[in-house]
Amino acid sequence: MTNAQSMQAILPVITLLITGMVVLLGDAFLPFWRRSGVASGSLSLLGIVIAAGFALDRLSHQPTHSLAFHGALSLGRFTQACTLLLLLLAGLAVLLAVTYLENRRLNRGEYYTLVLFATSGAILMAAANDLIVLFIAVEMLSVALYVLAGFARSEPRSEEAALKYFLLGAFAAGFLLYGIALIYGGAAISGLGGTTNLALLHLRQGSVPGFMTVAGLALVLVGLGFKAALVPFHMWAPDVYEGSPTSVTGFMAVVVKVGAFAALMRLFIAFAPAAAYWLPAIQIIAVLTMVTGNLLAVTQTNVKRMLAYSSVAHAGYLLIAVAAAATPAAQPLALQAMVFYLAAYGLMTLGAFAVLAWLSHRDADCQTLSDLRGLVRTDPAAAWLMVIFMLSLGGIPPTMGFIGKWYLFTAALQSHQLWLAITLALVSMVAVFYYLRVVWTLCFEEGSGISVSRNTLAPAGVQISLYVAALLSLLGGIAPIVWQPLMLAARSLGRMP
Amino acid sequence: MFAQILFWVLAAICIISSLVMVGSSNPVRSALALVLTMLSLAVMYITLSAQFIAAVQVVVYAGAVMVLFLFVIMLLNLGAPALPEQPRSMQTVLAIALAGVFLVGLVAAGVFQNLPAAPISAKHLHGLGTVQQIGYSLYSPHQPWLFPFEATSILLLIAVVGAIVLARKQPAETEGS
Numbered sequence: 001m002t003n004a005q006s007m008q009a010i011l012p013v014i015t016l017l018i019t020g021m022v023v024l025l026g027d028a029f030l031p032f033w034r035r036s037g038v039a040s041g042s043l044s045l046l047g048i049v050i051a052a053g054f055a056l057d058r059l060s061h062q063p064t065h066s067l068a069f070h071g072a073l074s075l076g077r078f079t080q081a082c083t084l085l086l087l088l089l090a091g092l093a094v095l096l097a098v099t100y101l102e103n104r105r106l107n108r109g110e111y112y113t114l115v116l117f118a119t120s121g122a123i124l125m126a127a128a129n130d131l132i133v134l135f136i137a138v139e140m141l142s143v144a145l146y147v148l149a150g151f152a153r154s155e156p157r158s159e160e161a162a163l164k165y166f167l168l169g170a171f172a173a174g175f176l177l178y179g180i181a182l183i184y185g186g187a188a189i190s191g192l193g194g195t196t197n198l199a200l201l202h203l204r205q206g207s208v209p210g211f212m213t214v215a216g217l218a219l220v221l222v223g224l225g226f227k228a229a230l231v232p233f234h235m236w237a238p239d240v241y242e243g244s245p246t247s248v249t250g251f252m253a254v255v256v257k258v259g260a261f262a263a264l265m266r267l268f269i270a271f272a273p274a275a276a277y278w279l280p281a282i283q284i285i286a287v288l289t290m291v292t293g294n295l296l297a298v299t300q301t302n303v304k305r306m307l308a309y310s311s312v313a314h315a316g317y318l319l320i321a322v323a324a325a326a327t328p329a330a331q332p333l334a335l336q337a338m339v340f341y342l343a344a345y346g347l348m349t350l351g352a353f354a355v356l357a358w359l360s361h362r363d364a365d366c367q368t369l370s371d372l373r374g375l376v377r378t379d380p381a382a383a384w385l386m387v388i389f390m391l392s393l394g395g396i397p398p399t400m401g402f403i404g405k406w407y408l409f410t411a412a413l414q415s416h417q418l419w420l421a422i423t424l425a426l427v428s429m430v431a432v433f434y435y436l437r438v439v440w441t442l443c444f445e446e447g448s449g450i451s452v453s454r455n456t457l458a459p460a461g462v463q464i465s466l467y468v469a470a471l472l473s474l475l476g477g478i479a480p481i482v483w484q485p486l487m488l489a490a491r492s493l494g495r496m497p
Numbered sequence: 498m499f500a501q502i503l504f505w506v507l508a509a510i511c512i513i514s515s516l517v518m519v520g521s522s523n524p525v526r527s528a529l530a531l532v533l534t535m536l537s538l539a540v541m542y543i544t545l546s547a548q549f550i551a552a553v554q555v556v557v558y559a560g561a562v563m564v565l566f567l568f569v570i571m572l573l574n575l576g577a578p579a580l581p582e583q584p585r586s587m588q589t590v591l592a593i594a595l596a597g598v599f600l601v602g603l604v605a606a607g608v609f610q611n612l613p614a615a616p617i618s619a620k621h622l623h624g625l626g627t628v629q630q631i632g633y634s635l636y637s638p639h640q641p642w643l644f645p646f647e648a649t650s651i652l653l654l655i656a657v658v659g660a661i662v663l664a665r666k667q668p669a670e671t672e673g674s
Contacts, residue, residue: 003638017651024658072641110662117655124648130641136648140655147659162663197641211606 001075006068009058009075010127012051012083013120019047020116027109037107041098041461044112045091048119052087055080059489067129071197074129074266077489081339082126082262084486086255089346090119093251095465096350100247100357104365106152115251118144122259126266131180131196131220134263138176138227141259142169145252149244161243168226168236176223182216198270209274217271217278221285224267228260230319231289234312238300241308242367246360249304250353253311254346261318261338268322269493275326282323287423289316294430304367306434307352310393313431314345320408320420327415332491334415337407339490340483344392344404344476351389351469355382358462372438373447383442388470392477394435395428400476500544507544511537524570528563535559547626 001009023040026033033039059080066076073079094115101107121140128134146169150162180196187201188194190210195201209217226233241249271278293313300306321338324330359366359375359382366372376383392399405428412421475482511534518530535558542551635642 003643006644021654069644070639070641072644108662110658113658114655114662117651117658120651130645132642133645133648136645136652140648140652143652143655143659147655147662150663153663215606 001068003069006073006075009068010073011054012087013123015047015051015054016116016120016123019044020113020120023109023116024113034109037102038098040107040109040112041094044094044116047116048087048091048094052084052091055083055087059084059485067199071199072130072133073124073127074199074493075127076493078262078335078339078491078493079127081486081489082258083123085339085343085346086119086122086126086258089254089258089350090115090251092350092354092465092469093247093255095461096250096354096357097247098461100245100360100462103361104152104245105362106245111148111151114144114148118148118251119255122255125259126262128263128266129198131183131198135173135176135180137259138223138263139173141256142173142227145248145256148248148252149240151248152245155243157243158245161240164236165240172223172226172233175219175226179216179219179221179223182212182219184216186210186213186216198266202270202272205271205273207273207276209271209277213274214277217267218281220267221264221278221281224260224264225285227256228264228315228318229312230285230315231292231312232285234289234293237312238305238308241311242302242304246304246353246357246365246367250350250357253307253349253353257311257315257318258342258346261322261342264322265325265335265338266493269325269331272326272328272331279323279326282319282326283417283420286316286319286323286420289313289319290423290427291316294427298430298434300434301369302367303352303356303369303372303438306438307349310431310434311345311349313427314349316427317341317405317408317424318345320412320417320424323417323420324411324415330411330415333407334411335490335492336487337404337411340407340476340480340487341404343483343486344400344473347469347473347476348389348392348401351466351473352386352393354462354466354469355386355389358382358466369438369441370447372441373445374442376443385466385470386442387439388474390435390438392473394432396432398477400473400480403477403480503544504541507537507541511541525567528566528570531566532559532563535563542626545626549626549628549631552628
């Protein structure tokens with residue numbers, strides 16, 4: 001693509017960035033804007049919808065050549081599918097934030113600007129064909145999230161979350177960068193010319209990579225694994241998820257996962273010819289992540305912490321797709337399974353956090369199991385929605401979580417990694433226990449949970465977000481065909497020139 | 498020959514000053530030792546004919562970042578803190594052990610994995626690290642680097658907005674909403 005065509009192809013990102021800047025300026029200079037309380041949120045939503053329009057338009061044309069900006073980005077159909085998914089999740093997160101922030105008196109324009117910038121960072125992560133672009137995209141996402149985690153500045157827990165996330169994130173960024181440098185050096189040493197371009201690395205990849213390339217790949221895995229909360233690098237997740245404002249936690253939990261897994265997938269598919277060198281590491285980390293995440297989630301009494309460990313466990317499930325992609329024959333199915341599971345995970349997790357945000361009000365932040373006690377009598381709508389999301393997270397049919405696990409299971413079988421599939425099935429049973437405990441607390445436990453004297457200022461936003469998430473995830477379970485266009489688009493990275 | 502001698506001298510300065518930085522109990526002394534490490538690295542970049550990186554190293558790291566460090570140290574008025582002499586904890590032992598493993602790994606990699614000591618001589622590199630070359634690469638519309646360069650500006654904008662969000666006074670209390 002020429003540069004002009006490339007600009008046209010990344011219109012979704014440009015739209016998000018411009019919207020973010022307009023929100024920032026409007027909030028700073030127009031007094032009525034700030035007083036209205038919903039102007040920033042609605043404008044952000046408009047920007048997201050327009051960006052999604054551009055992405056849809058691009059998805060409907062089959063591009064012949066997907067590399068943009070001379071190989072910096074790969075804007076094929078896989079990228080467009082991830083973009084659409086990210087925009088959907090970001091839109092839901094914005095809707096849910098308007099109500100929550102207003103109730104917590106945190107409603108400021110910068111929030112939406114940072115959400116939009118973080119989303120464009122995640123889109124660029126999914127699109128990055130060059131490791132240097134990947135690094136900048138990771139930082140765009142992360143820096144915005146560090147700030148968002150500390151957005152509730154009056155609360156020490158929020159500040160702690162921001163600081164912890166920032167320090168560990170900066171540490172992980174060092175690993176990522178060092179790994180990229182080693183991969184460049186590895187390519188230079190093997191006499192093929194140093195490059196960080198994944199498409200070129202793929203073309204020049206023999207089945208026996210040099211020592212530096214393997215070491216670099218390992219370090220990049222550490223850096224991205226930190227972002228995706230894979231097991232040896234997951235320590236930050238519970239504290240950060242618990243301390244951040246609930247609307248931020250929901251956004252963070254889903255958007256980072258989509259970006260990080262799209263990037264992991266692209267990276268490891270580029271090195272697929274050398275799969276013998278990285279596949280064992282991925283398999284071991286996947287098993288560790290699944291087991292540890294699920295076992296630690298069992299003991300939690302704080303729902304936000306429980307969901308944090310559950311998101312660690314889901315990262316383990318998603319890693320199965322990356323492992324399956326090592327087998328070329330299973331690649332389309334693995335890509336498809338990953339995108340579907342990311343959609344399922346995103347909707348359920350965002351939905352669960354949206355329920356918590358809905359129940360929180362000015363004086364109380366709803367986050368422990370005892371807050372949810374007997375909710376089905378005091379607030380049936382919220383309780384039933386939570387039940388749907390919990391069953392879906394547990395992978396109980398007929399929900400989207402079940403279908404997603406099924407796809408991952410088939411992908412693992414198709415690539416002949418039987419024991420990954422077995423582990424997935426076994427730990428899913430452990431997972432059902434703690435998700436059902438939430439359902440039990442909601443429906444059968446006596447006593448009073450959080451008071452439901454809800455602030456009625458702008459409840460519409462979070463409700464719309466909740467119902468859309470619940471509807472889409474139920475539809476995905478009953479008739480997965482509605483997700484078919486997205487999955488077909490995701491079948492191939494479509495970038496080899 | 499001269500380059501060899503220069504390298505060993507610089508390497509010695511670099512290692513000793515970084516050891517001083519870690520070991521010193523006085524934060525100001527630590528910071529100044531770090532400046533020395535950064536400067537010796539900058540000279541090493543010049544011997545590799547990477548003038549641009551050397552200049553950036555001096556301006557950004559040895560200059561701006563270190564001034565920031567010193568400002569913070571002086572503002573917080575940190576003298577040499579009277580740290581209680583801790584018995585050698587598990588952490589120290591573990592850190593030394595891990596560092597040892599890493600060192601052995603690096604040496605083994607150099608010896609057994611045939612890592613070339615210097616794949617490209619400095620003569621080859623001549624002209625590669627000049628400001629002119631880097632400018633061509635960054636701004637040429639036929640190179641992939643224009644996009645990440647522009648994306649960096651967004652990253653900086655995010656950092657600025659974030660710093661203001663986290664640092665300014667909270668308006669919520671004063672507005673009385």
